Amino acid sequence: MxxxxxxxxxxxxxxxxxxxxxxxxxxxxxxxxxxxxxxxxxxxxxxxxxxxxxxxxxxxxxxxxxxxxxxxxxxxSSPTQSIDTVSQRMSGALRSIIAEALVSGLEREQIQELVSSIMNDLNKKE
Amino acid sequence: MxxxxxxxxxxxxxxxxxxxxxxxxxxxxxxxxxxxxxxxxxxxxxxxxxxxxxxxxxxxxxxxxxxxxxxxxxxxSSPTQSIDTVSQRMSGALRSIIAEALVSGLEREQIQELVSSIMNDLNKKE
DNA sequence: AAAACTGTTCTATATACTCTATAACAATTA
DNA sequence: TAATTGTTATAGAGTATATAGAACAGTTTT
Missing domain, CATH: 1.10.10.10 (Winged helix-like DNA-binding domain superfamily/Winged helix DNA-binding domain)
Known part of the structure; x- marks a missing residue:
């Protein structure tokens, strides 16, 4: 790493x-x-x-x-927290970024694609 | 507001x-x-x-x-920056959060749904 | 034209955060 | 036994946050 x-x-x-x-x-x-x-x-x-x-x-x-x-x-550790707990914590952090992306002119689809490409990149086991 | x-x-x-x-x-x-x-x-x-x-x-x-x-x-202002510029800036901020979500046990689909629900919530013109 | 309001700039203070640096402790590991 | 572990404590320097007050020059309102 x-x-x-x-x-x-x-x-x-x-x-x-x-x-x-x-x-x-x-x-x-x-x-x-x-x-x-x-x-x-x-x-x-x-x-x-x-x-x-x-x-x-x-x-x-x-x-x-x-x-x-x-x-x-x-x-x-292996993931131990409940999905709801994690989702709630992530939601707060995501909200500001997504709002800024929308205000900056990104379309919903473009944001989804951005998220997809990031997840693809993170799945590369180097 | x-x-x-x-x-x-x-x-x-x-x-x-x-x-x-x-x-x-x-x-x-x-x-x-x-x-x-x-x-x-x-x-x-x-x-x-x-x-x-x-x-x-x-x-x-x-x-x-x-x-x-x-x-x-x-x-x-109306959105003025290029999509690439905005995408690049958002990507850096999103990357850490998405990585944490994945490590915390969220599935890709669950993250996409989370992003969708946030965008739905932000579209409510109150 | 006068008065009120605007963002800007400056100085000042108090608090908190970040990072580094030592040192020492008790428990684990080699 | 010796080395390494995370922990805790103290200390210092530098930066960031937030407040406060004052003054300036341009804008807007009256």
């Missing part, structure tokens, strides 16, 4: 890391049951602070995507 | 305002050519600072959604 951090981005480093780990899982590059690197080694690889990686792991745990086992490691 | 600001949210007030104005435009509650309230009167209505509203307006202008005419007002 290739992680690219852009320090100058307005997106916090720990969120960039969280997003890219999620993408890695979606692509199947990491699977449920497997472990993420330790916060120290991962931080060294990325050239960032240990606490930054730690914050990302806790962000992933809050989303129910990994399980942090104290003194041991961070393990990818 | 009803604006609800949650001061305790982790989303900045000016972004909350930006998103809800965009939703208002998407719903047709405000149309292209019409003006937004002045930063001072809007701030007074919402109970926030003038500069917070001003920042929201500039955020909307950066997205190409309004045009700020100095000493005059903020006018809703």
């Amino acid at each position: 290739i992680i690219k951090i852009e320090p100058q981005s307005d997106i916090p480093i720990y969120t960039q890391l969280t997003n890219q780990i999620i993408e890695g899982i979606a692509k199947g590059e990491i699977q449920a049951g497997e472990s993420l690197p330790s916060v120290r080694s991962f931080a060294a690889d990325l050239g960032v602070n240990m606490h930054t990686v730690n914050k990302s792991y806790h962000q992933l745990e809050a989303k129910g995507i990994i399980k942090i086992i104290p003194k041991s490691g961070a393990v990818i | 009803i604006i609800k600001i949650e001061p305790q949210s982790d989303i900045p007030i000016y972004t909350q305002l930006t998103n809800q104005i965009i939703e208002g435009i998407a719903k047709g509650e405000i149309q292209a050519g019409e003006s937004l309230p002045s930063v001072r009167s809007f701030a007074a209505d919402l109970g926030v600072n003038m500069h917070t509203v001003n920042k929201s307006y500039h955020q909307l202008e950066a997205k190409g959604i309004i045009k700020i005419i100095p000493k005059s007002g903020a006018v809703i």
